[in-house]
Amino acid sequence: MENGKMQFSAPVSRDRVISKFPKWYTPQACLQTKDHWHVRVKTACKDRAPWSLGMKMSKVVVVGDLYVGKTCLINRFCKDLFDRDYKATIGVDFEIERFQLLGFPYSLQIWDTAGQEKFKCIASTYYRGAQIIIIVFDLADIRTLEHTRQWLVEAMKENEPRSCSVFLIGAKRDLLASAECQRVERDAIKMAADMRAEFWSVSSKTGENVQECFSRVAAVAFEDSMLQALQGGVPSHIGSSDLIKIDRGTAGDPRAADENRLTCC
Numbered sequence: 001m002e003n004g005k006m007q008f009s010a011p012v013s014r015d016r017v018i019s020k021f022p023k024w025y026t027p028q029a030c031l032q033t034k035d036h037w038h039v040r041v042k043t044a045c046k047d048r049a050p051w052s053l054g055m056k057m058s059k060v061v062v063v064g065d066l067y068v069g070k071t072c073l074i075n076r077f078c079k080d081l082f083d084r085d086y087k088a089t090i091g092v093d094f095e096i097e098r099f100q101l102l103g104f105p106y107s108l109q110i111w112d113t114a115g116q117e118k119f120k121c122i123a124s125t126y127y128r129g130a131q132i133i134i135i136v137f138d139l140a141d142i143r144t145l146e147h148t149r150q151w152l153v154e155a156m157k158e159n160e161p162r163s164c165s166v167f168l169i170g171a172k173r174d175l176l177a178s179a180e181c182q183r184v185e186r187d188a189i190k191m192a193a194d195m196r197a198e199f200w201s202v203s204s205k206t207g208e209n210v211q212e213c214f215s216r217v218a219a220v221a222f223e224d225s226m227l228q229a230l231q232g233g234v235p236s237h238i239g240s241s242d243l244i245k246i247d248r249g250t251a252g253d254p255r256a257a258d259e260n261r262l263t264c265c
């Protein structure tokens, strides 16, 4: 119930229904090692609290160097597609992905940002209000891992550390032989632990770990939102001006406002 009215939503596909708390990729770099929902969250869901707390959506911002595979990762997850041809993201793009968590509808608003320097100033205006920051690097290009720290700094300039969870995702694992992959992952795990981020290693080409990773993102976002809401009213990212007010294909599309600003950098 919300505002006295029962809410009805179209059903989500089976792989978007999450009832068990999803597992980490490695316990050496994960946000939490527990394998169950926080007891307060479970109890609140039994009491149908997400309706009264206005729990709806979290903002996820995906950043990282150009060509590391951010768009392919989002396309694999949201559309189950993979494109071998590189089409640079210009400014930003977004997808909304619906889930059902512990029986409640919950969505991720996933912002894909440009890695190219000339589009950075457009993209960075969309970092604000992120609940999850995903930093992507290319497992086959170690320099892109070194740059992740700077991407975190940039993303955090627009956000409160307390209100964000960070995921570090190594992409294109299909390009590496297993021994080489393990070696790079060891470095990445160190970096993730330093950043207090959760590490994942994925391939958008084969789809390996993509679904698992985003299920974890959705569960962490939902649980954090719920705990914040239970502690002190509506969490800052819910109902913020950055969220939800999206009307694709109309003047309300946030990307439309940027079309005239593409030359700003």
Ligand SMILES: Nc1nc2c(ncn2[C@@H]2O[C@H](COP(=O)(O)OP(=O)(O)OP(=O)(O)O)[C@@H](O)[C@H]2O)c(=O)[nH]1
Pocket: 064, 065, 066, 067, 068, 069, 070, 071, 072, 073, 083, 084, 085, 086, 087, 088, 089, 090, 113, 114, 115, 116, 171, 172, 173, 174, 175, 202, 203, 204, 205, 206
């Ligand atoms: N083999 C392989 N190639 C990938 C994978 N993911 C992405 N690529 C390729 O890497 C190139 C860049 O991918 P994008 O997803 O467009 O990169 P991006 O990070 O969005 O780049 P910008 O939008 O410029 O910031 C494309 O040619 C993709 O086909 C992967 O998992 N495996």
Ligand SMILES: [Mg+2]
Pocket: 070, 071, 072, 087, 088, 089, 112, 113, 114, 115
């Ligand atoms: Mg892109």
